[in-house]
Amino acid sequence: MIMLKKTSRTFYIPINRLKEGLKEAVAAAYLCMRAIDEIEDHETLADDVKVELLNGIHVAFESKDVVTESQRLLFPYRDILPDVTMRIHEWALLCPPTVTDVVYLNTSKMAKQMAEWVHVSWNIRTEEDLDGYTYSVAGMVGEMLSEIWFWFDGTKSDQEKAVAFGRGLQAVNILRNRKEDLERGVDFFPDGWGTKEMIKYTRRNLKLADSYIVDLKGGPALDFCKIPLTLAHATVNLIAAGGNKLTRDAVMKLVGSIN
Structure with a gap:
């Protein structure tokens, strides 16, 4: 919730008011998607690097080990990417097990489509x-x-x-x-x-x-x-x-x- 408050005053309030279980699910979903959004909007990363990272997140969230795959992917950029992105594996683990398929699938799908938009320079x-x-x-x-x-x-x-x-x-x-x-x-x-x-x-x-x-x-x-x-x-x-x-x-x- 500390990270959520840092990244969005708009969504912190309604998420913080949700019931236990639902709060973790929506917070995890929001933070995972905020994490990849920070890659898409990054001011200094080259577009080809953004495409590589976003496609990598797409693959990681379809894999059997989101934590290992996402950490391996992002580690070389630890001094460039914001904390919310570097900790995407934590947000993935925050998600209640019975709804991870929904959050992981949509995060993976969004990362892939973001990569496609970066590739065409948001044309x-x-x-x-x-x-x-x-x-x-x-x-x-x-x-x-x-x-x-x-x-x-x-x-x-x-x-x-x-x-x-x-x-x-x-x-x-x-x-x-x-x-x-x-x-x-x-x-x-x-x-x-x-x-x-x-x-x-x-x-x-x-x-x-x-x-x-x-x-x-x-x-x-x-x-x-x-x-x-x-x-x-x-x-x-x-x-x-x-x-x-x-x-x-x-x-x-x-x-x-x-x-």
């Missing part, structure tokens, strides 16, 4: 390309969470809406990080798109995400999803009004207002 020209990217790095997380909800207490949810939940949150990040992404030479906006078009895309997915959480009908899954979705709506509204990032006080006020 996003059309909305279809954007859908593909946002699925690879976030829509897949929505699918995985739906599987975890079902594993924990039998909660069923719509997979298409689950993808939109993840995709909408990622689109908010793309809007918020626009300046930094362009500075590092990456443009996630399709050709001809400006902020107006990306906001429209984001809100369309967040609307589906609203429908997704309505379908959850209570329980820990709903309690978890409400917080990042509320913050996502508030952030996109702020960006539409010319702002960029919610203050810590604004975040805490919004969280406190959620029933």
